Amino acid sequence: MKAVVFNKYGGNEVIEVRQMPRPVPGVDEVLIKVHAASVNPVDWKIRQGEARILTGSGFPKILGSECSGQIVETGTGVKGFMEGDRVIGFPGIRRLSAFAEYVSVKENNTFAKPENISFGEASTIPVAGLTALQSLQKLGHISRNCKVLVNGASGGVGTFAVQIAKIFGAQVTAVSSGPNALLLRELGADEIIDYTREDFTKSEERYDIVFDTVSKRSFSECKGVLASHGVYVNTLPH
Numbered sequence: 001m002k003a004v005v006f007n008k009y010g011g012n013e014v015i016e017v018r019q020m021p022r023p024v025p026g027v028d029e030v031l032i033k034v035h036a037a038s039v040n041p042v043d044w045k046i047r048q049g050e051a052r053i054l055t056g057s058g059f060p061k062i063l064g065s066e067c068s069g070q071i072v073e074t075g076t077g078v079k080g081f082m083e084g085d086r087v088i089g090f091p092g093i094r095r096l097s098a099f100a101e102y103v104s105v106k107e108n109n110t111f112a113k114p115e116n117i118s119f120g121e122a123s124t125i126p127v128a129g130l131t132a133l134q135s136l137q138k139l140g141h142i143s144r145n146c147k148v149l150v151n152g153a154s155g156g157v158g159t160f161a162v163q164i165a166k167i168f169g170a171q172v173t174a175v176s177s178g179p180n181a182l183l184l185r186e187l188g189a190d191e192i193i194d195y196t197r198e199d200f201t202k203s204e205e206r207y208d209i210v211f212d213t214v215s216k217r218s219f220s221e222c223k224g225v226l227a228s229h230g231v232y233v234n235t236l237p238h
Helices: 041-048 126-140 157-168 178-187 219-227
Strands: 004-008 016-018 029-037 067-074 087-088 102-106 108-110 145-153 171-177 193-196 206-210 226-234
Touching: 029 087, 041 193, 067 102, 126 157, 126 178, 126 226, 145 157, 145 226, 157 171, 171 178, 178 193, 206 219
Parallel strands: 145 171, 145 206, 171 193, 206 226
Antiparallel strands: 004 016, 029 067, 029 102, 067 087, 087 108
16 A cells, blocks of 8 residues: 655655555454545654654654545454444544555544544544644533634634534634634634734733634733633643
């Protein structure tokens, strides 16, 4: 099978497309024929070696931590899936291997693909979607009617954050550039701040959660717009 491989940490020059053995699923794994795989900022950080504490020093490595596709084989211990199922696979940062024609994924990291979204859309859910969900729910303790500000709202994590916050019943203010206002309205944002025209940290409004998805504004900059018990969440803490 073809796969996106690198044999050492470095820049773009270390990446090559080459033939690799098709993986064989373990007892608790499914083999997915990949229809789509998404690229995230973490991928170039992995390539450069910034996550080597997780990815280790063994090579070659196949890049890619999330994908979607169709199951072509299941391990003998797999109970929840069968051949032909359309799924989302999340091999994760330690295991990687999603940028290939086939990838073997643990059953507990495999999820049924919703019928109403494409394979391409489905492949973007694990990394950005889980980051947004965990940031808002586990760190931000989001609740109904709380006020949430999402900085970088039109990015990968940001678009998920806006939608997830609305599902929880929050009032959402989205910070992005003006051209993305229509998209953010469609995703459910109640208010939109164009950062090229207005600095949200100078606002008179107070928020229960300030979620900086792009790590552009520090806690010290944002604390003035936090409510008395407000929470500041950052994907890349300073």
